[in-house]
Amino acid sequence: MSAEQPPPGGGPEGAAYADRFAVETPEMVAARARTGHLPGAPPVGPAVGATLAVLAAGVEARSVVSIGSGGGLAGLWLLRGMRKDGVLTALDGDPEQLRAARQAFADAGVAASRARLIFGTPAEVLPRLSPGAYDMVVCDGPPREYAEHLPALLDLVRVGGTLTCHGLLAGGRIADRTARDPQIVAAREIARMVREDETLLPAVLPIGDGLLVASKRG
């Protein structure tokens, strides 16, 4: 890296600053602590959470689907950015994560009418959701679980709405041509499908473990 060329994202110090910049509420801190012992990837960091809030605010989100609700940390950020009358639909296949999410929303004073928590996998739940009815669809689970559902996920997003998938970079391994494990193959497949879809305007944000964002155009 030359002296004139700063490291992407400001390097580790820049990433740490981005996380410090986005201050979590006490309820968010508690949500993070509540699910720390559960299996699976950790919840979103503050920089990713704040970005989700900004994206939700940008589309004036009234309805958002979150795939892989976890313990509700991303949900709290999303609700912060959504309209005050907005409804978050969050699904997860782990009842303990859903219980933790319910607790997190209650702690934060989120009205029950604003959060719909559904137990199930994308294969079970997505067919029950209305196509084109969502301002934003947020994926935060293993990419290999969601690659096959990408067309159904995109179908849920209204024109002008936004899709996000977190975990795309997999610690940078997505760029390593020798890496061919199922998670990386699925992440590359998601990236390819989104980039080649002419109805989408996509970008990869190198925050957290890589946030793929795409705006759906007419």
Ligand SMILES: C[S@@+](CC[C@H](N)C(=O)[O-])C[C@H]1O[C@@H](n2cnc3c(N)ncnc32)[C@H](O)[C@@H]1O
């Ligand atoms: C990284 S955590 C999500 C954290 C959450 N976005 C947050 O910030 O609080 C991933 C979640 O996806 C869920 N998950 C993984 N595979 C799933 C599947 N096939 N169906 C439903 N949920 C799944 C896990 O139970 C876990 O709660």
